[in-house]
Amino acid sequence: MTSFDSFRKSDFEKMKYNNDSVPEKFILSKRIGTDPNYKHEIVWKNAIGFLVLHLLAIWGFLIILTGGITFKTFLWILLTAFFSSEGVTIGAHRLFAHNTFTATPVLKFFLIVGQTMAGQNSVFIWSRDHRLHHRYADTDGDPHNSKRGFFFCHMGWLMMKKHPYVLGLGKRIDMSDLQADWMVMLQKKYYYYLYFVFAVFIPVFVPCYYFGETLRTSLLTCYLFRYVAQLNGTWLVNSAAHLYGTRPYDKKLQPVESWFVSFISLGEGWHNYHHAFPWDYKAAELSMHFNQSASFIRFFEKVGLASDLKSASPEMVKRRAMKTGDGTHYELGNDKDRNAVTAVGFLHPLNPSYNVVYSAPDAVLEDKGLPLYHENDVFDPNVVKRKTGAA
Structure with a gap:
């Protein structure tokens, strides 16, 4: 494995994900695997943030289990969870990341809205990371390398600084198709505003206004519980689906x-x-x-x-x-x-x-x-x- 001692953090921070070639000093060794000596650096604000999110989601789950929401609110949670999950599965994954089919602008619009509601970053970033995952699957070039263990590939990778290979190899991924898609780039530009509207405000507002839920209850169940449950469902594809099963x-x-x-x-x-x-x-x-x-x-x-x-x-x-x-x-x-x-x-x-x-x-x-x-x-x-x- 190539040593990372000569890689300067500032060099990677200056590198933007685009279609330019990787600078020569960032070219990897001819064989890419998993370096057992490399230690990921924890990003504590991310780790603490995910801990708080999960604790609040458990609170929301307990409210649901104890009958603390109306049946209409429960159906609303299922509806928003299903719609946003398909925004990721059909939209970000099968349409945008892999181009497995062609969608009309109307369908693309609703899939992007659903993917935004899921709150798993913009379509552009999601697709870039997923293409990188496929190209360098289960190596240090994979953002969620399963060779690092269940916790890392499930969620730990989001709590740690990206491996230098992930940063460098990300520049090799061709994203020109999505860069030419105005809907994708518009969502990328205004993602955080759109996220607040579609992932937080609408899911929380509807039960408060129409079903008589309190703001706290709606926030804990319709946003936090739904969001964290969906995240873990997606993460299982990165973890369990790389570790426990068959390879026919x-x-x-x-x-x-x-x-x-x-x-x-x-x-x-x-x-x-x-x-x-x-x-x-x-x-x-x-x-x-x-x-x-x-x-x-x-x-x-x-x-x-x-x-x-x-x-x-x-x-x-x-x-x-x-x-x-x-x-x-x-x-x-x-x-x-x-x-x-x-x-x-x-x-x-x-x-x-x-x-x-x-x-x-x-x-x-x-x-x-x-x-x-x-x-x-x-x-x-x-x-x-x-x-x-x-x-």
Whole structure:
């Protein structure tokens, strides 16, 4: 690993995320993995802030458990949570970060509003970090490197200063498509104002004005509890879906298939498939199992709000699973590997400890990283097909 002693903090602070080449002195070693000797520096204001947020969210949760809100308010929490979660899942993730389909301006507008309500930073920053995550997955170039342990990849990475590789490699990520999107850049420019309106004011105001809730109760339940619960649901994709599950499509990739995470995150837990085929709008081979996001995208296509849905062909999926899978595929796998999967306690697909017994693969990449999509394949009709006829 390259030593970081010669990297000056001021140099990185001056570096803005754009499409310029990384200065020569920031070029990495030819092989990128996880340096066990590197120690992340804690950002205490972030750590304390997340602690306070979680304590207040627990207070809100206790209010809900003890019947301290009306049924209308409870439904409002579910509605805002669902709408904002799909803003992240369908919008920030499948549309903007991966370009898995094309959306009309109307659909883009509502997805951006939903993503703003979720409060996970702007679409531009979310997508940049996610593309970086895919290109340098589970290495020091990954913002939430799972090789650093569950807590780090779940939420600890947000409490620590970014690794120099994350800062340097972030400049390599092509963001020109989003820079050319006026809606995305407008949200980025006014994100904090929009966040207050859509994530705080509206969710809190409606129960106070229409359902008779007090400001404190509405703030604790409709904003703080909802916000923190959604954050942890998203974070499970970075943590549990990289650690506990199976790898039927590529056992060389750290991400796993997790029924539990897919159930929690509206379809984002089929993560081994997603990292193998990141351009697929389904983010999964099958779309009928805990993947409401894929169903909504198909609905949007039917009503003319979405088009050009991209999906890996069954032939390509089969070749990948047969060549690099771990043998646990529901159809192409074998009984020996399937039966080797273990779980603590009652064996059930939703058990979050449902896991393979072999050691996780080493994540050591070339400095160019992994492809965000297969440039030569994505336009090949034999490899990528529209939704029609796909699983």
